[in-house]
Amino acid sequence: MSDILFQHIAKHINISSNDFAAMLPYFRLLNVKKKEDLVMEGKPCRQNYFVLKGSLRMFFLTENGGEQTIQFAIENWWMTDVDAFSKGKTASFTVQAMEHAEVISISKEDMDQLLAAYPFMERYFRMIYERAYAASLFRVKYIFQLSKEQFYNHFASQYPAFIQRIPQKILASFLGFTPEYLSELRKKQALGKK
Amino acid sequence: MSDILFQHIAKHINISSNDFAAMLPYFRLLNVKKKEDLVMEGKPCRQNYFVLKGSLRMFFLTENGGEQTIQFAIENWWMTDVDAFSKGKTASFTVQAMEHAEVISISKEDMDQLLAAYPFMERYFRMIYERAYAASLFRVKYIFQLSKEQFYNHFASQYPAFIQRIPQKILASFLGFTPEYLSELRKKQALGKK
DNA sequence: CGGAAAACTTAAGCTGGTTTAAGAAAGATG
DNA sequence: CATCTTTCTTAAACCAGCTTAAGTTTTCCG
Structure with a gap:
C-alpha cells in the first residue's frame, strides 16, 4: 500500500x-469517503495528503455560495492548502474527496x-x-491564452478518462465557466461531429 | 552586493x-538593461535568476503578437521558467527586465x-x-474570485508603490484585460473620487 | 533639443459568456 | 423501488469587457 x-x-x-521503512511511522493511511473534507476553508490545516487511489479537489467558496474548484489531485499527487499548512494559518481552500479515496497523510x-x-x-x-509550481504557472498561461471553449477542448483531450469520472458541474467550475455554458458547448460539439 | x-x-x-563564501563561485553577478531578455520563449533556459535590484517580468506571446504578462519579480525573488530550467526544455515564457536591474544568476x-x-x-x-507555488495558487484564486475591476483595486491597494513603476500596458496584461479597459477604469475611479 | 515611436485615452459598436428560469434526467437514500 | 435531491439541459435576455479606430501625450534616443 504505502509501497506506492x-x-x-x-x-x-x-x-x-x-x-x-524507518520513515513509515510518520505517515498514516487514511480511507476517505466521497465528499469528505480533508481540509476545510477557515479551519486550521494541519495535514498534507498524498493520493494513493481516487481523487481529490481543491475549491473555495464564492460570494454567492458556489464552489470554485481550482485544482485536482489524482494518484501520486500531494495536496493540501500549502500556504496554510506551512505557515500554520487557517485554510483559504477546502480539500475534498471527489471519489472514495485512499490517501497517506502527514501532520x-x-x-x-x-x-x-x-x-x-x-x-x-x-x-x-x-513541479507543482510549474504546473500552476501553466494553468495561469492556459487561462489567459485559451478561450473557454479551447480550454475545455484542451482539457478534454489531455485527460479523456478523468473527464468521465467527474461531475460536469465541477469541471465547468475548474475551467472557469458556468455549467450552462458547458452544456451548450457539448451540444454544439456533438452536432458538429455528426 | 551578494550579501543581499x-x-x-x-x-x-x-x-x-x-x-x-564557499558557495559564491557558483553565482554570477549580472547587470541587466531595461527590456533586456534573460530567458527567451522558444530558446533553452539555462539560468535561474535572483533579483537584487530593479524588477523582472515573465510573459508569453499571444497569437496576435501581444505579450501576456503572468508574473513579476522584484527584490529578493527568484525567477526563471522553472519547468524549462529544471527539465532542460526550451522555454515557454520570456523573462525580461522591466527596469534596469541587478541580478544574481546560477546555471x-x-x-x-x-x-x-x-x-x-x-x-x-x-x-x-x-512559497512560489502558494503565491501562484492565490493568483488563480483571485483571477476567478474577483471581477477585473476588483482585481485591479486589489492589486493597486496591495502594491501602490510598484504600480507607479510599471507601464499600464503591462499592468493591464498582468491583470488580464486590455489597456483600453484599464483607462476606462481609472477614469471612472477618478471621477468617483471628486 | 527635436522627431519618431511608443504608450495612453476616448468613445462607439459588438460578442462570448452569464443569468435566470423551468423542465428532464440521474443519483442518493431509506 | 419510490421519493427526494442534485445534476444536467435548453433557451432567451442581458452585460462586462473587447475591438476598432483616431486623437493625445509621453518617452526614447540620436
Whole structure:
C-alpha cells in the first residue's frame, strides 16, 4: 500500500527501502469517503495528503455560495492548502474527496521532524513543489491564452478518462465557466461531429 | 552586493558566512538593461535568476503578437521558467527586465553541483518553491474570485508603490484585460473620487 | 533639443459568456 | 423501488469587457 509512496519517492531521489521503512511511522493511511473534507476553508490545516487511489479537489467558496474548484489531485499527487499548512494559518481552500479515496497523510509536526531526521527528503519535496509550481504557472498561461471553449477542448483531450469520472458541474467550475455554458458547448460539439 | 542573497538564505535556513563564501563561485553577478531578455520563449533556459535590484517580468506571446504578462519579480525573488530550467526544455515564457536591474544568476549545471555539494540548500529551495507555488495558487484564486475591476483595486491597494513603476500596458496584461479597459477604469475611479 | 515611436485615452459598436428560469434526467437514500 | 435531491439541459435576455479606430501625450534616443 504505502509501497506506492515509496516508488514515488524513489523515482525522485536515492532512497533505501530501510530508510523508507524507518520513515513509515510518520505517515498514516487514511480511507476517505466521497465528499469528505480533508481540509476545510477557515479551519486550521494541519495535514498534507498524498493520493494513493481516487481523487481529490481543491475549491473555495464564492460570494454567492458556489464552489470554485481550482485544482485536482489524482494518484501520486500531494495536496493540501500549502500556504496554510506551512505557515500554520487557517485554510483559504477546502480539500475534498471527489471519489472514495485512499490517501497517506502527514501532520505538520511530523513533516518538520521527518525533514530534520531525514534531510534528503528536502530534496524530494523541493522537486514536488517545483513541479507543482510549474504546473500552476501553466494553468495561469492556459487561462489567459485559451478561450473557454479551447480550454475545455484542451482539457478534454489531455485527460479523456478523468473527464468521465467527474461531475460536469465541477469541471465547468475548474475551467472557469458556468455549467450552462458547458452544456451548450457539448451540444454544439456533438452536432458538429455528426 | 551578494550579501543581499546571503541575508535571504539566512532568513530561511541556518547557514554560516563561511559556507556562503564557499558557495559564491557558483553565482554570477549580472547587470541587466531595461527590456533586456534573460530567458527567451522558444530558446533553452539555462539560468535561474535572483533579483537584487530593479524588477523582472515573465510573459508569453499571444497569437496576435501581444505579450501576456503572468508574473513579476522584484527584490529578493527568484525567477526563471522553472519547468524549462529544471527539465532542460526550451522555454515557454520570456523573462525580461522591466527596469534596469541587478541580478544574481546560477546555471543549471552549477545549481545541480551546488545542491550536491551543499545539500542543506535543498531546504532553502524547497521553501522558495513552496512559497512560489502558494503565491501562484492565490493568483488563480483571485483571477476567478474577483471581477477585473476588483482585481485591479486589489492589486493597486496591495502594491501602490510598484504600480507607479510599471507601464499600464503591462499592468493591464498582468491583470488580464486590455489597456483600453484599464483607462476606462481609472477614469471612472477618478471621477468617483471628486 | 527635436522627431519618431511608443504608450495612453476616448468613445462607439459588438460578442462570448452569464443569468435566470423551468423542465428532464440521474443519483442518493431509506 | 419510490421519493427526494442534485445534476444536467435548453433557451432567451442581458452585460462586462473587447475591438476598432483616431486623437493625445509621453518617452526614447540620436
